[in-house]
Amino acid sequence: MGNNVNKGFIPALKYKCLTKYFDLFLSVLMREYKIKNELIKYAGINNNEKILDFGCGTGTLLLMLKSYYPNNEINGVDIDKDVLTLANDKLFSKGLSIPLSIYDGENLPYESNYFDKILSSLVIHHIYPEDKLRIFNENRRILKPGGNIFILDFAKPKDFYSKIIVSILKRFEPIDDNIEGNIPDLLRKAGFTNISENFYFRTLFGGLTIYRASKLI
Template sequence: MAGVRALHERAVELAGIQPGQTVVDVGCGTGNLSFAVLAAQPSARVTGLDPDRDALHRAAHKARRRSLALTLVQGYADRIPAEDASLDHVVSSLALHHVDDDGRIAFARDALRALRPGGTVTIVDFGGPASNVEDVGHPTHRHGHSPVHALRHLTRLMRSRVAHSPVVTRNHGNGIVTLLTDAGFRDAREVAHTDHRFGRVTFVQATHTP
């Protein structure tokens, strides 16, 4: 997806990861957010978690090619591979909307369990009011459109599909903020957002404050 690197770099900036800190990337896929963390802080201790074995194999290959130390674990968001109160950061990018309701709740609670006091969770995902995304009607003319017009129509169509997908609607409004608050985080809030070509992307952060 175009522009994802910029989302990852912004997430790392907002997370404020310091040298040597421990980080788990939940739903790491092929490792791009993890690599953004290591680019910003090469001494960070990063673990990527994902259920997709093939994606993890690709992440491992990329890490070897770049000579980066990245630990990879196959598993789900509801079981973060860390001892209680041992992590400085939990990060996740464009993964939470793939997780069902029970899994989302379990993820938020497990993030709180795994984070040390003062540790933070930073989530990047599609979210925000559905009204921020343009609906797409049916064009009355099928012929004579320029390639630019066709591309714009496709982008609007994709934005509409993302916004109205059942898995994304859980993030609308303050969905992610509410999820973290209900899990016990006291200061969950949206810290930034951007209008991506396929929809509104929100950056939500919370701190483990006992």
């Protein structure tokens, strides 16, 4: 996978030296707050639900979730120690304490049937194709029966501009599953049901969508 790659993931902006610029990149070029607000709104979170931000990165989505649902149990997990440090600093500056956990690339550090909802934002395209199914299986394991996962990530391009952009982007990130429309099939193979693809957001780096999937049993 290369010396600059963690097991199963490519670091934010691919190279470790660029991680500290990730927030600036997202806020300026990806309309981060707008699209993450749409993700939260679509997730339909209820009071007192247990929520996991899978691949929480530098903690922006965690801060938004906690501001909207201060009484909910919210957790963050990521495989990258560097971004977890940034997330912890960001949370501390806001006077917030949200449990952050490191993911070893194999087993998520939570008991089975624990979370009501899992949200994931711009993470799945960082994961190598051979690892996605295992990770979806782990996400399903920690969801309660009746729980849902909501994934905001790159979509199959719907216009010429997006096709050009993703043809360039795929040279740097393993996004083939996203742009070929394979994410729903992978979720289905992991045992999820009621799988849907909702919304389409155009950004400078291509189209984004929200995938939704349920764990029935």
